[in-house]
Amino acid sequence: MTFGSIATWRMAHDGIVSSMELLGQEGTSQDAVEKIIKTVEDYPYYKSVGYGGLPNMEGVLEMDAAFMNGDTLQIGAVAGITDVSHPISVARKLSKEKFNSFLVGQGATKYAMLNGFERKNMLTNRAKKIWERRLEEINHHHLNPYDGHDTIGAISLDSFGSMSAGTSSSGLFMKQPGRVGDSPLSGSGFYVDSDIGGAAATGLGEDLMKGILSYEIVRCMAEGLSPQEACDKTVYSFHDKLTKRYGKCGAMSLIAMNNKSEWGVATNVEFTFSVATTSEEPQIYLANMTKEKTTSIEPITQDWLDAYEKRIKMPII
Amino acid sequence: MTFGSIATWRMAHDGIVSSMELLGQEGTSQDAVEKIIKTVEDYPYYKSVGYGGLPNMEGVLEMDAAFMNGDTLQIGAVAGITDVSHPISVARKLSKEKFNSFLVGQGATKYAMLNGFERKNMLTNRAKKIWERRLEEINHHHLNPYDGHDTIGAISLDSFGSMSAGTSSSGLFMKQPGRVGDSPLSGSGFYVDSDIGGAAATGLGEDLMKGILSYEIVRCMAEGLSPQEACDKTVYSFHDKLTKRYGKCGAMSLIAMNNKSEWGVATNVEFTFSVATTSEEPQIYLANMTKEKTTSIEPITQDWLDAYEKRIKMPII
Numbered sequence: 001m002t003f004g005s006i007a008t009w010r011m012a013h014d015g016i017v018s019s020m021e022l023l024g025q026e027g028t029s030q031d032a033v034e035k036i037i038k039t040v041e042d043y044p045y046y047k048s049v050g051y052g053g054l055p056n057m058e059g060v061l062e063m064d065a066a067f068m069n070g071d072t073l074q075i076g077a078v079a080g081i082t083d084v085s086h087p088i089s090v091a092r093k094l095s096k097e098k099f100n101s102f103l104v105g106q107g108a109t110k111y112a113m114l115n116g117f118e119r120k121n122m123l124t125n126r127a128k129k130i131w132e133r134r135l136e137e138i139n140h141h142h143l144n145p146y147d148g149h150d151t152i153g154a155i156s157l158d159s160f161g162s163m164s165a166g167t168s169s170s171g172l173f174m175k176q177p178g179r180v181g182d183s184p185l186s187g188s189g190f191y192v193d194s195d196i197g198g199a200a201a202t203g204l205g206e207d208l209m210k211g212i213l214s215y216e217i218v219r220c221m222a223e224g225l226s227p228q229e230a231c232d233k234t235v236y237s238f239h240d241k242l243t244k245r246y247g248k249c250g251a252m253s254l255i256a257m258n259n260k261s262e263w264g265v266a267t268n269v270e271f272t273f274s275v276a277t278t279s280e281e282p283q284i285y286l287a288n289m290t291k292e293k294t295t296s297i298e299p300i301t302q303d304w305l306d307a308y309e310k311r312i313k314m315p316i317i
Numbered sequence: 318m319t320f321g322s323i324a325t326w327r328m329a330h331d332g333i334v335s336s337m338e339l340l341g342q343e344g345t346s347q348d349a350v351e352k353i354i355k356t357v358e359d360y361p362y363y364k365s366v367g368y369g370g371l372p373n374m375e376g377v378l379e380m381d382a383a384f385m386n387g388d389t390l391q392i393g394a395v396a397g398i399t400d401v402s403h404p405i406s407v408a409r410k411l412s413k414e415k416f417n418s419f420l421v422g423q424g425a426t427k428y429a430m431l432n433g434f435e436r437k438n439m440l441t442n443r444a445k446k447i448w449e450r451r452l453e454e455i456n457h458h459h460l461n462p463y464d465g466h467d468t469i470g471a472i473s474l475d476s477f478g479s480m481s482a483g484t485s486s487s488g489l490f491m492k493q494p495g496r497v498g499d500s501p502l503s504g505s506g507f508y509v510d511s512d513i514g515g516a517a518a519t520g521l522g523e524d525l526m527k528g529i530l531s532y533e534i535v536r537c538m539a540e541g542l543s544p545q546e547a548c549d550k551t552v553y554s555f556h557d558k559l560t561k562r563y564g565k566c567g568a569m570s571l572i573a574m575n576n577k578s579e580w581g582v583a584t585n586v587e588f589t590f591s592v593a594t595t596s597e598e599p600q601i602y603l604a605n606m607t608k609e610k611t612t613s614i615e616p617i618t619q620d621w622l623d624a625y626e627k628r629i630k631m632p633i634i
Binding site: 071072073074075077079080097098099100101102103104105106107108110111146172175176177178179180181185186187188191204205206209210211212215216219241242245246247 | 389414415425
């Protein structure tokens with residue numbers, strides 16, 4: 001039986017590698033998705049997920065996450081949770097609840113504490129410095145404060161044919177307290193059905209939730225489209241529709257995998273992702289929208305990776 | 318040009334009547350939806366929306382609401398907001414924000430205060446008494462605490478051909494603090510596109526968000542199905558799917574209206590709703606699922622209305 005994982009952004013790669021080891025030893029897609037996302041949540045140099053994520057305008061790091069079981073369609077989600085090391089693990093536990101499976105704000109944090117999850121100050125000194133510097137720029141130069149919304153979204157298929165999806169994000173840098181993006185919203189941030197496949201999103205949550213694109217991609221796959229066809233059709237037609245109706249369309253990048261471990265992506269900005277299957281070694285790719293509204297996908301270059309590494313670890317003065 | 322409004326539950330009726338006056342005077346669908354929902358939010362005897370709504374397990378009344386503009390697809394939403402007289406109006410204002418259009422918890426309440434919305438203690442003495450009595454029942458008789466999730470969901474079409482949708486709910490009685498249902502989640506609780514039509518949901522939010530049914534109904538209408546065909550197909554097939562995959566399916570009732578003011582509903586429990594169009598006087602109906610998985614719809618009887626009136630105003634001892 002074929003298995004595999006796909007996840008958003010270069011940052012997902014180490015987790016993708018680990019997930020393949022796990023899936024190769026008859027691990028479940030649920031464990032694989034949680035593994036991918038926890039790895040990203042733990043890494044201090046990724047500024048938009050978990051530890052090291054950038055805070056809201058008041059300097060508080062609020063996080064969103066969701067988990068979906070493609071067999072039972074169970075969903076767990078948190079939004080605006082604070083001081084918890086692994087929001088994805090809280091979301092996974094919540095997915096088993098019949099009631100109260102989506103919790104926000106202090107209620108989410110309280111649930112995590114009462115259920116034995118690790119409490120951790122998730123705001124690194126580096127993130128605090130970046131926030132302080134930005135606050136000064138906003139106050140003195142009236143810059144647009146919002147920036148960065150690189151959600152980790154992951155989909156896994158295991159050797160038993162089960163699929164899962166998950167997301168985790170600290171949301172928009174400098175967001176208003178309590179702001180929620182698409183990441184914890186089923187249909188928009190993620191959707192998965194083991195009989196078909198799954199999809200997940202990253203980008204401007206405010207616009208992604210206008211389109212319900214993750215659900216729509218899964219639906220298109222159910223109609224027989226390949227993951228790549230489903231992504232292209234869904235993302236580029238919605239990009240055009242929203243531009244026409246709303247006058248603009250924020251960044252949106254979608255990934256998908258079906259239950260044969262075929263995968264696809266579509267994006268209206270430069271977008272990296274990592275994917276591995278039983279027949280493809282773990283690989284980071286760079287994706288872009290073409291003039292013909294299709295997706296160009298090429299393996300990442302060492303130059304790109306070197307520049308990225310340098311950028312995320314650049315000293316903050 | 319034809320216009321009309323449809324909304325969930327008997328409680329929506331007075332608002333439906335008002336919305337038709339407004340739409341008949343060239344009012345907008347946005348004003349009509351807000352009017353319907355504000356009317357329900359204000360009425361103290363409706364236990365699941367706004368003033369008079371039942372609180373969470375800690376005795377705090379937390380509310381969810383959303384607003385969607387079917388022309389631009391703009392969405393505003395709040396979850397876990399407290400002490401605000403009209404969550405729907407906060408959601409409508411948020412729908413105009415490019416960023417930070419979905420706010421939860423204290424962030425949502427703070428936004429409302431900073432933007433001039435009326436602060437109000439939304440917990441009535443009656444609701445507090447019901448809560449105290451239930452708390453005692455739970456502690457002494459170990460009853461299942463959860464009950465009641467009658468969201469107001471409304472869709473309007475105006476004489477200019479524009480459509481809007483909105484929802485407002487105090488959620489599950491005795492919910493965990495911070496619990497969010499489907500009401501503020503686009504695709505699940507509501508969806509509207511003026512080129513097609515709109516849909517809204519009420520029922521067990523935890524299960525509704527597994528199905529993305531409001532979006533799916535709108536999509537089916539785009540494919541040419543009537544609102545009634547779209548509701549029947551979407552709701553009953555998902556009811557069967559979730560029962561098969563998850564072992565059970567909570568209450569779910571969906572309403573829809575297309576941009577010709579044709580309407581439909583489907584439900585897996587006894588469900589009342591109110592609807593009016595240029596060719597149909599405002600009327601409350603009673604809907605049920607038939608054995609053949611279609612929807613039986615009949616005008617409400619005076620006996621039903623009398624019993625309802627008595628029930629919601631019954632003294633709390």
